[in-house]
Structures are given as C-alpha cells and as structure tokens.
Amino acid sequence: MLFILPFFVYSQDSKTYKIKTVVIDAGHGGKDPGAVGKNAKEKDLTLALALKTGGYIEKYIPDVKVIYTRKTDVFVELHKRAEIANKNNADLFISIHVNASNNTSAYGTDSWVMGLHKNQANLEVAKLENKVISVEENYHTQYKGMSAESEQAIIIHTLTQSANLESSATLAALVQNQFKTRVGRKDRGVNSAPFLVLWKTTMPSILIESGFISNLEEEKFLMTENGQDLMSSAIYRAFKDYKQYIESKTIFGIDTIAIQQAEKEDELLKHLEDSLNKIKEESFSDKNTITYSIQIASSKNKINLEPNNFKGLENISFYKQNGLIKYISGKELTFEDIKKQLASVKTLYPEAFIIALKNGKRINLQEAKIQTN
Numbered sequence: 001m002l003f004i005l006p007f008f009v010y011s012q013d014s015k016t017y018k019i020k021t022v023v024i025d026a027g028h029g030g031k032d033p034g035a036v037g038k039n040a041k042e043k044d045l046t047l048a049l050a051l052k053t054g055g056y057i058e059k060y061i062p063d064v065k066v067i068y069t070r071k072t073d074v075f076v077e078l079h080k081r082a083e084i085a086n087k088n089n090a091d092l093f094i095s096i097h098v099n100a101s102n103n104t105s106a107y108g109t110d111s112w113v114m115g116l117h118k119n120q121a122n123l124e125v126a127k128l129e130n131k132v133i134s135v136e137e138n139y140h141t142q143y144k145g146m147s148a149e150s151e152q153a154i155i156i157h158t159l160t161q162s163a164n165l166e167s168s169a170t171l172a173a174l175v176q177n178q179f180k181t182r183v184g185r186k187d188r189g190v191n192s193a194p195f196l197v198l199w200k201t202t203m204p205s206i207l208i209e210s211g212f213i214s215n216l217e218e219e220k221f222l223m224t225e226n227g228q229d230l231m232s233s234a235i236y237r238a239f240k241d242y243k244q245y246i247e248s249k250t251i252f253g254i255d256t257i258a259i260q261q262a263e264k265e266d267e268l269l270k271h272l273e274d275s276l277n278k279i280k281e282e283s284f285s286d287k288n289t290i291t292y293s294i295q296i297a298s299s300k301n302k303i304n305l306e307p308n309n310f311k312g313l314e315n316i317s318f319y320k321q322n323g324l325i326k327y328i329s330g331k332e333l334t335f336e337d338i339k340k341q342l343a344s345v346k347t348l349y350p351e352a353f354i355i356a357l358k359n360g361k362r363i364n365l366q367e368a369k370i371q372t373n
C-alpha cells in the first residue's frame with residue numbers, strides 16, 4: 001500500500017505535550033442508518049464500537065477525557081462532529097465506521113486520513129461516507145467549497161494540516177496493526193481520501209472502517225459482543241500506543257525523520273515498532289507496567305531463588321499473595337511472549353500457568369491482555 005507523506009518540519013515543540021482529550025465519533029445515527037446489511041445497520045455497530053472503545057480508555061487511562069459525538073441513536077451532522085472536537089480542544093478525533101461494497105465477498109479493515117484519493121475505489125469509500133449531507137439541512141452553505149472533487153481545496157487542507165497528517169497516519173497504522181496482529185482481520189491498509197467528517201477537524205484525525213457489513217461473515221462478527229470487544233480493545237491499544245509514542249518523543253526525542261520520509265505503510269510501521277519497543281524497554285523499570293510470568297510453585301517460607309531449587313530454571317522471581325510466596329519463571333511485556341515459554345516450563349512443572357502482575361500484585365489475566373500488546 002503506497003503511502004506518501006509530505007515532507008515538513010515537525011512543529012510540536014512543547015516538552016510536556018500530553019494527550020488529554022479524545023473525541024470518539026460513532027458514524028451515522030438517527031435518520032441516517034449508514035450502510036445496511038442483511039441483519040444490522042452501520043449506525044448500531046459504530047455506536048457499540050465507539051462506546052466500548054471510549055469505555056476502555058475511561059477505565060484504563062482515566063486521566064484522558066473521552067468525548068462522544070453521540071451516545072445514543074441520534075442524527076448528528078458531519079460538520080457538527082468536527083465542531084465538537086474543535087470546541088473541546090481535543091487532541092485526537094477518531095471516527096468509527098463500517099464499510100460496504102456491492103461485492104459481497106469484499107472484507108477486511110482499513111483506516112483513513114484526510115487527503116487526496118489515490119484511485120477511484122478510494123474516492124468511492126469517501127463518497128459513501130459523505131453522502132449523508134444530502135439529508136442535512138443547509139448543506140450547501142455548511143460545506144461550501146468542499147466537494148470531494150475539489151482537488152485544490154484538498155491540497156490546501158493537506159498542506160495546512162501536514163503536522164496533524166503525520167500523527168493521523170501514525171495512529172491509523174497502529175490501528176491497522178492491532179486489527180491485523182491481535183484480531184486477525186484482513187489488513188486493507190492506511191489510505192487517504194476526502195472525508196467531510198475529517199475536513200474541519202484541527203487536530204490529528206482518522207476514520208476507521210472496521211469491516212464490511214455487506215459481507216455476511218464480517219457482519220456477523222461485528223454484531224457479536226466478542227467481536228465488538230476485540231475490535232474496540234484493539235482501537236484502545238492503538239490509542240494507548242499512539243499516546244505513549246507522541247508523549248515519549250517529546251521526552252526521549254525519538255527521531256521522527258524516518259516517519260516523515262516513510263513511503264510505505266510497512267516502513268512507517270517498522271519505525272513505529274522500533275520506537276515503541278524502545279519505550280517499552282524503558283517501561284520495564286516502571287512498577288506500573290504490566291508483566292507476564294509463569295507461576296510454578298508456592299511456599300510458606302522463602303526458598304532461595306537459585307536454579308538448583310527450581311529444577312534448573314533460571315530467571316526465577318516471586319510475589320506474595322494471601323500470606324504465601326509464589327514463585328514465577330520469566331518476565332515478559334506481552335502474553336504472546338510468555339506463552340512461548342509455557343510448554344518448556346510445563347515439562348518440569350506440569351501445573352504451571354501464566355499470570356499477569358502489576359505493581360507486585362497479581363491481576364486478572366483477561367484485563368491485562370486488553371491493556372497490553
């Protein structure tokens with residue numbers, strides 16, 4: 001997926017830049033159902049995903065204020081959605097949608113930033129999302145000079161918003177990466193097209209197409225509680241990574257030139273992963289970081305941690321729970337990484353199991369998995 005970013009000088013100079021407010025926009029609503037599938041309407045799926053995504057952010061990153069453009073089945077005009085974000089000085093705008101195609105076998109997710117379309121297919125997606133304005137009142141004056149075909153206006157927008165565009169593309173790539181690696185969705189990439197809902201936002205903003213309602217299987221998946229949980233926790237984790245990345249680079253001074261010059265989505269992603277790994281390495285020393293280990297034994301009295309006492313296993317540590325000392329093997333930042341070690345530990349300790357720790361205390365494994373990558 002070719003993705004050319006314009007070259008520009010990064011303008012975020014504040015050393016203490018923090019993401020404080022995010023606007024979550026559930027696409028469509030009220031008299032505008034969005035795309036309609038065999039069993040579901042886009043407006044209902046987007047609302048469920050938006051509320052769950054916002055819910056995760058509120059629960060796990062309580063210092064971030066979440067604003068919803070709608071929390072119920074009501075109609076909100078496209079320009080009002082951007083206005084809500086602008087008026088609240090939001091740091092980020094995330095619009096959640098579900099795609100549709102005449103080709104019922106089309107499936108997968110894509111994430112979009114505002115810009116010129118690269119081909120007709122991209123323009124069609126934007127047209128589909130933009131067409132709601134025909135049922136808005138006064139749309140001729142509200143969207144004056146902004147037609148999907150007005151290339152000049154789009155170029156001007158892209159130039160004035162170029163600093164935001166880099167951030168938008170970063171978030172979009174992180175969302176796609178989460179969908180692909182953690183939820184197993186088909187990755188249709190990061191693209192740009194002229195979406196009216198993104199037009200007037202003055203902060204980094206993306207539009208997510210979380211699957212095709214016109215594809216029976218994907219529609220079914222997006223209708224299930226589990227599917228919605230998986231998709232929205234993926235968006236949440238992408239947001240968390242984005243926040244960590246944006247805030248860290250003002251502290252660690254992470255080199256952004258590579259991102260600015262990245263020509264392909266996977267190059268952008270590679271650089272982001274390197275940066276995030278650097279941040280995560282640092283966070284190993286932070287006691288609030290969630291880590292995963294394999295619990296192998298417990299005792300009332302402290303056993304010396306040398307390998308001889310643990311069937312030769314190295315890297316043993318412990319935590320305390322209910323007056324007992326619990327011994328654990330390994331320490332990783334992701335569930336996937338610790339899982340790779342489980343089989344070999346089980347040959348020595350058949351009852352061994354994976355646990356998650358935060359701040360020296362055991363926490364619920366499912367809760368931990370929602371939060372970590």
Ligand SMILES: [Zn+2]
Pocket residue numbers: 027028034035042097098129
């Ligand atoms: Zn939509």
